[in-house]
Amino acid sequence: MNGPGSVVVVGAGLAGLRASTALRERGFTGGLTVVGDEPHGPYDRPGLSKDVLTGRRTAADTDLPIPAGLDARWRLGRRAVALDRVGRRLLLDDGTVLGYDGLVIATGAAARPWPGPGAPPGSGVHTLRGREDALALRRALTKGGPLLVVGAGFLGSEVASAARALELPVTLVDAARRPMERAVGSVVGSVLADVQKAAGVDLRLGTTVTGLLGRQALEGALLSDGTRVAARTVLLALGARPNTEWLRDSGLRLNEGTSGGVSCDRRGRALGADGRPAPDTVVLGDAAAPPHPLPGDGSPAHLGIGHWSEAVDRADSVAAALLGQECPAHETVPSFWSDQFGLRIRSVGLPQLADRTEVREHDPVRSRMEVAYHRGPRIVGALTVNRTSRLAAHRERIKQEWHQRTIPV
Amino acid sequence: MKVHVDMALCESHGQCVFAAPDVFAFDDEEEEELVYEPSPGPGRRAAVEQAVLSCPVRAVALDGGAG
Numbered sequence: 001m002n003g004p005g006s007v008v009v010v011g012a013g014l015a016g017l018r019a020s021t022a023l024r025e026r027g028f029t030g031g032l033t034v035v036g037d038e039p040h041g042p043y044d045r046p047g048l049s050k051d052v053l054t055g056r057r058t059a060a061d062t063d064l065p066i067p068a069g070l071d072a073r074w075r076l077g078r079r080a081v082a083l084d085r086v087g088r089r090l091l092l093d094d095g096t097v098l099g100y101d102g103l104v105i106a107t108g109a110a111a112r113p114w115p116g117p118g119a120p121p122g123s124g125v126h127t128l129r130g131r132e133d134a135l136a137l138r139r140a141l142t143k144g145g146p147l148l149v150v151g152a153g154f155l156g157s158e159v160a161s162a163a164r165a166l167e168l169p170v171t172l173v174d175a176a177r178r179p180m181e182r183a184v185g186s187v188v189g190s191v192l193a194d195v196q197k198a199a200g201v202d203l204r205l206g207t208t209v210t211g212l213l214g215r216q217a218l219e220g221a222l223l224s225d226g227t228r229v230a231a232r233t234v235l236l237a238l239g240a241r242p243n244t245e246w247l248r249d250s251g252l253r254l255n256e257g258t259s260g261g262v263s264c265d266r267r268g269r270a271l272g273a274d275g276r277p278a279p280d281t282v283v284l285g286d287a288a289a290p291p292h293p294l295p296g297d298g299s300p301a302h303l304g305i306g307h308w309s310e311a312v313d314r315a316d317s318v319a320a321a322l323l324g325q326e327c328p329a330h331e332t333v334p335s336f337w338s339d340q341f342g343l344r345i346r347s348v349g350l351p352q353l354a355d356r357t358e359v360r361e362h363d364p365v366r367s368r369m370e371v372a373y374h375r376g377p378r379i380v381g382a383l384t385v386n387r388t389s390r391l392a393a394h395r396e397r398i399k400q401e402w403h404q405r406t407i408p409v
Numbered sequence: 410m411k412v413h414v415d416m417a418l419c420e421s422h423g424q425c426v427f428a429a430p431d432v433f434a435f436d437d438e439e440e441e442e443l444v445y446e447p448s449p450g451p452g453r454r455a456a457v458e459q460a461v462l463s464c465p466v467r468a469v470a471l472d473g474g475a476g
Contacts, residue, residue, distance in 0.1 A: 018462075046465060065467075309424075312463050337422055337465070344421055388423040389435035395427055 003323040004101030004280065005030045008090065009072075010080045011106030012036025014044060014064065015285025015311035019104045021067050022319035032072045033098060037079035037107075038130060041066065046308055048134035049155050050339055053141065053162035059131050080107070083250040088280065102280050102322045105247070105262055105270065109240035109286040109306065117211060124218025126235050128155060140233040145169040148221055148231035150209050152179035154338050156237030157196065161340035164199050171202040171229045173209055173221075183336070184347070184383055187357045188371055191385075192343075195367070199341045202229075242287045242304060252281070259304025261289035267327070268318035282318045285311040292334075292350065303350075307336045333399050343367060346388050348395040349381030361387065411472050412447050412457055418468035419443055425469050429456035 007023060009016045012034050020034055036042075042064040051057035066072075075092070082091040089099045111127035114120040126137045137159070141147065145168035149156045152174035163170045176182065178189025179196060197203050204223060211222040212234065220230040242261040244254055253263040253271040262283040264270050268290065269277035288310070289302040313332040320327030338345040354373035361370040370390045373381035378401050382394030412432065414425070421441055425433040432453055436444040449457060454471075461469045 044465075308465060309463070333427075335424070335427075339420065346421070346423060348427075387441070388421040388426075389441050391423050392426045392430060 003028060003030070003325075006100055007032050007102040007104065007322065008098050008100040009034045009104040009106060010090065011104075011108055011285065011287070012038070012040075012042055012074065012076060013106065013108050013285065013311075014042065014308065015106035015108065015287075015315070016104065017042040017064055017066070018311055018315035019106055019282070019284050019318055020070060020072055022315040023104075023323065024067070024070055026316075026319050026323055026325060028319070028323055030101070032070070033075060033100075034072045035075045035078055035080055035092065035098070037077070038132075039077045040131060041074065041076065043131055045129070046337075048131065049128060049158040050162055052131075052134045053138050053159065054165050055138065055142075059135055062131065080246050083247055083252075085250055085252070085278070085281065100280075103282070104318070104322065105244075105281065105283040105287055106285050106311075107243040107246070107287045109242045111236065111240055112238040114212065114236055115238070120212050121214040121218040122216045124214065124231070124233050125212065126233065128159065128235060128237065129240065137233070137235060141166055141168060144232065146171065146229075146231050146233075148173065148209075148229055148234040149237055150174075150221075150234060151237035151239065152176070152196075152203070152205070153183065153237060153239065154180065154336075156235065157192070158338060158340045159235050159237065160196065160201050161199070164201060164341070169202070170200070171204060171231070172196065173204045173207050173223065175206065175208050177205055179203070179205070180338070182352060184345075184351055185354060185357050185373065187359060188369065188383060188385075191362070191364075191369065192340075195341050195343060204229075240286065240306065242289075244287055252278070255289040255302050255304065259289050259306075261287055261302075261304035263289045263302045264291075266291055266317075267321040268314055269321050279324070280322070282322045284314055284318045288314075290314070305334050305350075307334050309335045333395050333402070335395075344386050344388065345383065346385075346391055347381060347383040348391055349373065349379070349398040351381035351383060353380045361390075410449055410451060410454055410457065412445055412449060413470045414443060414445055415468045415470070416443070418466045420466050420468075422465050424463040424465065425460035428460040428463050429453060432457055433460060 043062040079093045111129040147163045149172045160170045160172045179192045181189040208224040213219045255263045265277045268282040270281040289304045335348045351373040356374040358372040368387045369385035371383045432449045433445045
């Protein structure tokens with residue numbers, strides 16, 4: 001086998017762990033080093049915005065099990081700061097230089113900070129991405145409300161749900177007309193808005209935060225409609241940006257226009273500036289922008305999806321690509337979920353591409369929904385609420401639809 | 410090959426049904442209860458392994474261990 005003698009995995013989260021595991025499962029026996037910028041080994045993030053905040057689960061419950069026989073050398077608490085692709089080495093923040101034959105980029109994403117105006121107050125302002133963030137927010141919430149959540153996407157909506165479960169007053173602000181609108185569209189977003197309001201959330205839509213009040217400790221915020229809301233704690237849930245700054249001078253193609261992720265081919269091989277895939281560098285998880293077919297016009301787009309399922313579904317084909325092994329094309333269908341306000345929201349495909357929403361079932365009494373998303377004549381996504389049993393059939397249709405198309409890149 | 414789903418952990422993500430639809434299914438539409446074949450044939454191993462890997466709450470176990 002002409003695979004690499006040594007592999008460095010940059011990123012010790014879900015993607016880094018799954019890539020490492022897949023490399024071993026595919027017979028890689030060389031040296032395996034995993035670099036992670038947090039002091040922890042791999043842990044799972046989805047629970048951080050839900051059960052860890054309410055105290056139903058502890059932070060330790062989110063630990064991801066390390067498979068026996070992984071035999072990795074862990075460099076935790078260390079961040080990669082630069083990559084030299086020609087010399088096949090990378091520089092860590094403590095000055096260490098690590099050489100490699102194969103490289104896995106799995107550095108994930110970071111929460112977008114307060115964009116201004118002005119600097120945020122010294123305390124009371126939170127973002128939520130890592131385990132320490134969740135513990136800090138949990139401590140803040142146990143002191144009482146009110147909580148202001150800026151951004152009503154997945155994260156903001158789930159944290160609002162957790163805070164209402166703790167019986168805290170919650171204001172949820174978003175510039176869009178409906179919560180989670182970008183991910184689920186306006187029809188489902190309207191239903192979610194009603195549920196959130198019924199749960200006691202002070203929902204301020206079509207509204208932005210124009211200023212955070214307080215010099216040392218946060219006191220509240222000014223909104224674009226001229227009102228002022230009091231808050232002891234604010235969560236900025238403004239989305240995430242891939243951690244790819246360290247690759248700025250590497251010659252890899254960063255998808256600046258959309259996500260900032262590393263553009264890659266469908267097997268996860270990172271694209272160089274010339275658009276050609278690198279045989280020795282793959283990318284997985286939130287740092288990756290793989291091509292997805294755009295049903296209806298057949299052209300692929302490099303999208304940073306950012307779902308848990310992306311790291312899981314692509315790990316095997318990424319490992320195969322790095323080892324130079326043949327691998328049947330993994331035809332994945334993205335999926336995401338959100339648990340909030342008693343709703344089990346489950347989705348497959350890319351609903352954000354839709355131009356039409358078909359509500360196939362809506363039972364407000366039992367809080368059930370089944371929705372199909374179409375783009376032109378084709379299905380591009382589906383979503384269920386408390387109705388997962390209906391999802392598999394849609395997923396199959398989406399898979400058939402997409403994979404009739406070949407993706408050239 | 411023995412399959413076990415910890416129903417206390419299961420949150421109806423459906424990922425196991427996607428990975429191995431002939432092993433896992435939602436039974437009654439009203440209850441949305443997950444049912445599964447506890448002793449699938451050896452030919453289903455790869456699909457069940459995928460179900461184990463893709464379960465977000467790690468509720469699916471193969472041969473009594475997480476492997």
